[in-house]
Amino acid sequence: MYNPAFESIQIASIYGKIACERTWRWNRGSIPFEDFDLWYIWNGEGEIVLNGNKQRLGRHQCFLFRPGDRVDAWHHPERPLTVTYIHFSIDSITDEFPGLLSNHEFRTPFYFEAYLERFVHVMTMKELNHHDEARLLLRLILLAFERECVSALSSLTRSNHPHYAVMTEIAALIRENPANVNSVAELAERAYLSPRYFSLKFKEVMGQTVERYIIEKRIERAELLLSTHGMSVGEVADALGYQNIYYFSKQFKKVRGISPSKI
Numbered sequence: 001m002y003n004p005a006f007e008s009i010q011i012a013s014i015y016g017k018i019a020c021e022r023t024w025r026w027n028r029g030s031i032p033f034e035d036f037d038l039w040y041i042w043n044g045e046g047e048i049v050l051n052g053n054k055q056r057l058g059r060h061q062c063f064l065f066r067p068g069d070r071v072d073a074w075h076h077p078e079r080p081l082t083v084t085y086i087h088f089s090i091d092s093i094t095d096e097f098p099g100l101l102s103n104h105e106f107r108t109p110f111y112f113e114a115y116l117e118r119f120v121h122v123m124t125m126k127e128l129n130h131h132d133e134a135r136l137l138l139r140l141i142l143l144a145f146e147r148e149c150v151s152a153l154s155s156l157t158r159s160n161h162p163h164y165a166v167m168t169e170i171a172a173l174i175r176e177n178p179a180n181v182n183s184v185a186e187l188a189e190r191a192y193l194s195p196r197y198f199s200l201k202f203k204e205v206m207g208q209t210v211e212r213y214i215i216e217k218r219i220e221r222a223e224l225l226l227s228t229h230g231m232s233v234g235e236v237a238d239a240l241g242y243q244n245i246y247y248f249s250k251q252f253k254k255v256r257g258i259s260p261s262k263i
Contacts, residue, residue, distance in 0.1 A: 011134055014087035017120050020044070020080050026073035035089040037065040038141065040116055042082040046075030050102065057081065062112075062145055063103040084116045088138060097142065101149040108165065112144045166191045167205035171213065178217040179240045184210055219255045222248075226263040233260045 012035070029049065039062065046057040049072040050065075057075065065071060075081045106112060119137040122130045161167075170190060174181050181187065187210065188198035202210040218240050225236045237248035252260040 008091035009135060009138055010089045010091065011123075011131070011138060012087040012089065015085060015120060015123055017042075017082070017084045017116070019082045020075060022077040022080055024075060024080070026071055029070050029072040031070070033065050033067055033069045033071070035067060035087060037063075038086045038088070038145075039063040039065065040084045040112075042084065042113075043079075044075055044081035044083075045079040046073060046081055048073040055103075058105070060106040060109050061103060062106060062148075064097065064100050064145065066102070069102075084120065086116075086119065086138065086141070097146070100142065100146050104145065104149050106148055107151075108148075112141065112148070115141045115144065161201075161205050163191070163201045164205055167202050170202070171206055174210075174214055175217050178214065178221050181214050215251060216255065219252055222252060222260065223256065223263060226260055236260070 014037075026048075041057060041059055041061045043059055044057070048055055048057050048063075050063075051070055057073065115137055119134055119141065122134050122137065170187055173190075174187075184199060185195045187202075188195040191198050191201075193201065199210055202213070206213060208216075222236050222240055225231045225239065226233070231239070233249065234245050237245045240248070242248035242251075249260055
């Protein structure tokens with residue numbers, strides 16, 4: 001859902017990635033935050049008291065401190081924290097981020113961490129249009145955080161599936177190279193699963209059978225080649241691994257509702 005707060009973000013000059021000193025502490029229990037502060041833990045362990053509630057600090061946790069929040073925090077000297085922090089404000093005090101929890105532990109932080117690293121790099125190097133890129137990156141960071149928070153509140157979300165990562169990786173492989181997907185057995189071998197179990201889990205994650213997914217991605221590619229590359233129906237069928245142009249045309253019409261020669 002669209003949130004106008006994303007449009008009114010103002011980035012401050014307080015940002016960075018830092019390995020906290022052994023004696024580091026955060027003593028803000030009596031000083032409420034005036035703006036927003038996003039705080040992500042890469043490594044280390046510690047404890048935090050947020051608005052009177054004490055909890056542990058650990059790897060892959062992300063906090064969004066809001067105006068009025070009061071924080072005390074410390075870490076274990078033998079396991080010091082490494083954190084990225086981004087301070088920002090929003091123009092209107094009525095704007096909020098209702099979809100964002102105060103804190104959340106990421107299950108799949110890869111892209112989120114890439115956004116954080118890029119944000120710090122862009123703001124540090126100050127290259128052409130760096131501030132515009134930084135604002136877009138911060139929006140991506142907050143959107144990724146929101147998605148993780150929503151997922152945490154729903155036990156039915158696909159991203160919580162134990163095979164989510166491997167199935168989405170294989171789905172990406174099919175999308176990138178639909179012509180060379182030879183068999184379900186080969187895909188199952190990549191996932192270290194039996195073909196039957198792989199097919200079952202792929203459908204649970206992707207919402208359709210792997211066979212159907214392969215066909216759809218081949219037809220999508222065929223439509224693009226026909227409409228924008230000037231290739232003939234026979235050339236496209238051959239490029240996508242169809243041995244029979246009649247079978248390709250029949251499958252294309254079944255999926256798209258029209259003959260490929262009409263594209």
